[in-house]
Structure formats: structure tokens, C-alpha cells
Amino acid sequence: MKTISMKRMNYKNICLKLIWVTFICLFTSIVSADVQPQHLIIIDAGSSGSRLHIFEYQQKPSMPFSLQSIREIKQVRATTGLSELVDQPKNIEPELNKLFKAADNDLTLEQKKTTPIYLLATAGFRILAQPEKIALLQIVRDDMQKIEKNFGYPLPEDFNHQINIIHGRTEALFAWLTVNYLMQNLNLDSLTQGNDFGVLDMGGASTQMTFLTKEPPQNNFSGFIYQRKLFLLYTKSYANFGLNESERALQTFYGDKLNACYPQKGSANFDQCLQLIQGFLNKDLPISPCQQRYGQEVCNGLGEYQPSISQTHFIGVAYYYPLFDLFKLADQIASPWQLAQATRQFCQTPWAQLSQKYSTLDADNLRKICFRATWIYELLKRYGLNDKTPLIVTEKIAGESSDWPLGAAIYLLTQPTLPITTYET
Numbered sequence: 027m028k029t030i031s032m033k034r035m036n037y038k039n040i041c042l043k044l045i046w047v048t049f050i051c052l053f054t055s056i057v058s059a060d061v062q063p064q065h066l067i068i069i070d071a072g073s074s075g076s077r078l079h080i081f082e083y084q085q086k087p088s089m090p091f092s093l094q095s096i097r098e099i100k101q102v103r104a105t106t107g108l109s110e111l112v113d114q115p116k117n118i119e120p121e122l123n124k125l126f127k128a129a130d131n132d133l134t135l136e137q138k139k140t141t142p143i144y145l146l147a148t149a150g151f152r153i154l155a156q157p158e159k160i161a162l163l164q165i166v167r168d169d170m171q172k173i174e175k176n177f178g179y180p181l182p183e184d185f186n187h188q189i190n191i192i193h194g195r196t197e198a199l200f201a202w203l204t205v206n207y208l209m210q211n212l213n214l215d216s217l218t219q220g221n222d223f224g225v226l227d228m229g230g231a232s233t234q235m236t237f238l239t240k241e242p243p244q245n246n247f248s249g250f251i252y253q254r255k256l257f258l259l260y261t262k263s264y265a266n267f268g269l270n271e272s273e274r275a276l277q278t279f280y281g282d283k284l285n286a287c288y289p290q291k292g293s294a295n296f297d298q299c300l301q302l303i304q305g306f307l308n309k310d311l312p313i314s315p316c317q318q319r320y321g322q323e324v325c326n327g328l329g330e331y332q333p334s335i336s337q338t339h340f341i342g343v344a345y346y347y348p349l350f351d352l353f354k355l356a357d358q359i360a361s362p363w364q365l366a367q368a369t370r371q372f373c374q375t376p377w378a379q380l381s382q383k384y385s386t387l388d389a390d391n392l393r394k395i396c397f398r399a400t401w402i403y404e405l406l407k408r409y410g411l412n413d414k415t416p417l418i419v420t421e422k423i424a425g426e427s428s429d430w431p432l433g434a435a436i437y438l439l440t441q442p443t444l445p446i447t448t449y450e451t
Contacts, residue, residue: 065133065141066438067179068431069125071108071166073150074230074270078102078125079431080132083439093439096207098426102128107230109150112162119169126177138178145170146434147191149231153265163191194263198234199248201227202259203433205341208423212252220337226409226417227430228345228402230270235409236261237338244320245331252440260333267405269345269398276306276397287397289377290389296370299400307404327408335410342419343428349399350419352384357420362406363413369399 063082070077083096102125111117133141145166151159167189174181182188192200202225206212211222217238224237236248239260248261266275276284280302285291287299307328314329326332342350350356353368372380373396384392411417420428 065137066435067141067143068434069122069143069145070429070431071145071147071151072229073107073109073148073232073268074105075107076104076121076125077429077431078129079427079435080129081432081435083435085439093436096432096435096439098432100129100132101427107150108147108166109154109162109231112154112158115162115165118165119173122166122169122173126173130177135178139180141179142182143170143174143179143188144434144438145189146431148197149194149229149263149265149268149271151191152194153231153271159191163189194232194234194265195246195248195261197232197430198225198227198236198261198263199250199259200430200433200437201225201234201343202236202261203250203436204430205343205423205428205433207433207436208426208428212255217255217257220339222338224335224338224340226340226342226346226406228342229268230345231268232263232265232271233267233405234261234263235332237335237340239333240337241333243331243333244324250437250441252436262330262332264328264330269394269401272401273394273397276302279306284397287373287400288393289373289375289380289396290393293376294373294396296366296373296396296400299373299396300404303401303404307408326410328405332410340411340415340417341428342417343421344430345398346402346419347421349395349402351421352395353399355419357418359416359418361414361416362403362411365399365406366403366413369396369403372396372399 080100084094219238227234243260316325
């Protein structure tokens with residue numbers, strides 16, 4: 027099965043390209059050493075924690091809004107999401123302070139004076155009620171002003187623009203940019219569906235899907251210009267379909283019936299858990315307007331418009347990685363079928379054995395694995411991946427993080443402005 031799929035999708039060449047890209051990135055860093063580097067900070071204010079990323083980059087003097095190289099030189103994590111502090115706003119400033127203190131020695135005072143900071147909040151903010159969203163964003167902006175001033179960073183005139191909530195489609199675009207930049211695809215003269223990498227991005231509150239299409243998408247469309255080339259992308263974000271929010275929704279919907287997804291509650295069962303997830307997702311399908319507007323052939327299993335993915339190779343990032351890594355399916359060619367088999371085996375294993383085998387995981391995260399892996403499997407199928415579809419899930423490409431903040435940095439440095447119309451405020 028794997029041999030046929032690799033031949034059809036050319037995944038063997040893809041793996042070889044991963045090795046080649048690593049070499050190219052190392053070579054580029056050597057030849058660019060004589061160019062004065064600049065810096066940019068992106069804070070990913072996610073639903074389950076915040077991450078501060080410091081990027082070092084070099085631009086081409088002869089070509090405005092272009093990049094010669096960019097790499098991450100520091101990443102700092104905080105485990106509490108800012109959106110979780112909506113009822114504890116006094117804790118926001120200390121949480122942000124932790125990030126800046128941990129990264130305070132990575133840039134000199136002179137470097138800080140020319141380093142812009144962007145705090146980009148994602149689905150944890152997007153799913154809040156509008157009054158809470160506006161109030162919380164203002165608190166974050168006020169706290170960031172004090173913090174940036176205290177740590178020696180400049181305060182730009184468009185400060186509110188740099189501390190904002192990004193739309194799900196923007197987040198999806200950034201994830202695609204990260205992966206395809208690291209894979210050297212943005213430098214191709216002709217990048218079309220089939221020689222790009224579609225990206226599946228899983229978060230705590232939302233999940234995203236992005237890929238190039240041969241024709242401009244009829245809906246969920248994003249455009250991007252890089253080195254005078256226009257890329258047309260299908261970008262779709264599913265609010266409340268991230269690992270944390272989906273679990274909350276199903277617990278509310280099913281109550282104790284969801285125990286079939288938890289080994290800690292007794293004997294978990296993959297097939298029963300899958301049926302519960304399918305029932306939850308099916309409840310809204312009859313009212314989906316997709317088929318009436320676009321026709322059945324372009325509507326996916328979630329009742330949403332989606333062009334064909336038959337020519338697209340996919341890479342899974344973010345929260346896809348811990349699960350695939352746990353099942354020893356990460357950083358290689360895997361398939362939804364392999365995920366299902368590994369999940370079935372995990373779910374039916376007695377809790378005592380799981381606790382012993384995965385002793386490094388805390389009990390709360392361990393008990394969620396069966397549900398989360400089953401949820402991901404069903405989403406993959408509803409996106410249109412079949413059991414044999416090759417999929418690569420990775421945390422790093424050429425030594426760089428595959429998460430979306432690198433794509434955000436690339437976008438900010440290569441576009442005159444970040445489009446405000448893609449923000450939810």
C-alpha cells in the first residue's frame with residue numbers, strides 16, 4: 027500500500043527534498059553572514075498558551091519587500107492562554123512579562139530599538155463574545171505598551187495594528203507560508219497545486235486547512251504576492267474544532283456517553299468514540315447550504331465548500347505533531363489508516379498499562395489521547411483524505427519550527443501592510 031501511494035504521489039521525492047532543503051538552508055546562512063541582520067518579534071497569543079518568537083532576517087537591498095534569509099533565533103513559551111484570563115485581567119501583564127524576561131538577553135539594547143513587535147491573537151480570542159473580545163484586546167494593548175517601553179522596544183504609531191486578533195483565514199495563510207517557504211517552494215517559477223504543500227494546522231480552539239488551487243476558489247479565498255508572483259489559495263478555518271474546544275462541545279452534547287473516548291473512565295472503544303464524533307458532526311449537515319450554492323462535488327464532509335485535494339500533498343503541523351509522534355507516525359510518510367489502527371490499539375489498552383507506558387505524560391493529557399486522535403482521524407476523512415492518502419506530520423523543517431509565526435513574519439516583511447480586513451476586531 028505504501029509503495030503504491032509513494033509512487034503515485036511522489037512522496038519519496040518529497041522526503042529527499044526535505045533533506046535537500048536542510049542543506050540549502052545551512053548554505054544560505056553561511057553565504058549571508060556578511061549582510062547586517064535585522065529582527066522581528068511575533069507573539070502567538072494562542073488559546074492554550076502564548077509563544078514569543080524572535081526572528082533574524084536579511085533583506086535584498088535591490089528588491090523592496092523581499093527576503094534573502096530568515097530564521098528563528100529564540101522561542102519562549104507560556105502555558106496559559108491570554109484568552110483564558112478574560113476573568114482575571116490582572117494576570118495578563120505578569121504572563122506577558124514572563125515571555126519578555128526569558129528573551130531579554132537575546133537582543134542588545136540597540137537591536138531592540140529597531141525591532142518591531144507583533145502580538146497576534148488567534149481562535150481563543152475569536153470565539154469570545156464581542157464585548158469580552160474588545161475589552162480583553164484593549165487590556166492586552168495597554169499592558170503591551172508598558173512592557174515594550176520597560177524592555178526598551180519602540181512604540182510605533184500604528185501600535186493597535188500590531189497588537190490585534192487575526193482572522194482564521196489569515197492564520198491558515200501564515201501556516202502555508204511557513205511550510206512552503208521552508209520547503210523552498212516560494213522560489214519556484216511555477217508553483218501550482220500539486221507541487222506545493224497543503225497545510226493542516228491544528229490548534230486548541232480552531233483548526234485550519236490551506237492549499238493552492240488551479241482556479242481561484244469560489245469561497246474562502248486568500249491571495250499573496252511574493253517576489254512579484256501571485257499565489258491563490260483556499261484557506262479555511264473551523265472555529266471550535268480545535269482539540270480543546272471540540273472536546274468541550276462534545277462533553278456538553280453527550281455528557282457521560284463520551285466516556286467511550288476515555289480509557290481512564292473504564293474501557294474506551296475507538297469505534298464507539300468514532301460513532302459519537304460522527305453523530306456530533308452530522309447533526310448540522312442537513313442545514314448546510316454548500317450543496318445548493320456550489321454543488322455536491324465541491325462540498326466536503328463537514329458541509330463546507332472545498333475544491334478538490336486530489337493533487338495536493340499535505341503536511342500536518344502544530345497539535346497534529348504530539349499525537350502522531352506518540353504513535354511513532356511523525357516525521358515520515360503516514361496515513362489516516364495507520365492513525366486509526368494506532369488509536370484503536372491505544373483506546374482499548376487498560377488505563378494502568380497506559381499510565382505505566384507513558385509515565386512522562388501527566389494523567390490529564392494522557393486520558394485525552396483517545397478522543398483527540400479519533401477526532402483528528404474523522405476530520406481527515408471529512409476533508410477528503412482516504413485511508414491510504416499519504417500525510418507527513420512534522421514539528422520542524424530544516425531545523426526551523428513549522429508553526430505559523432514564521433509565515434506571519436514573512437508576510438509582514440514582504441507585504442507593504444498586513445490587511446486589516448482579515449482581522450476580527
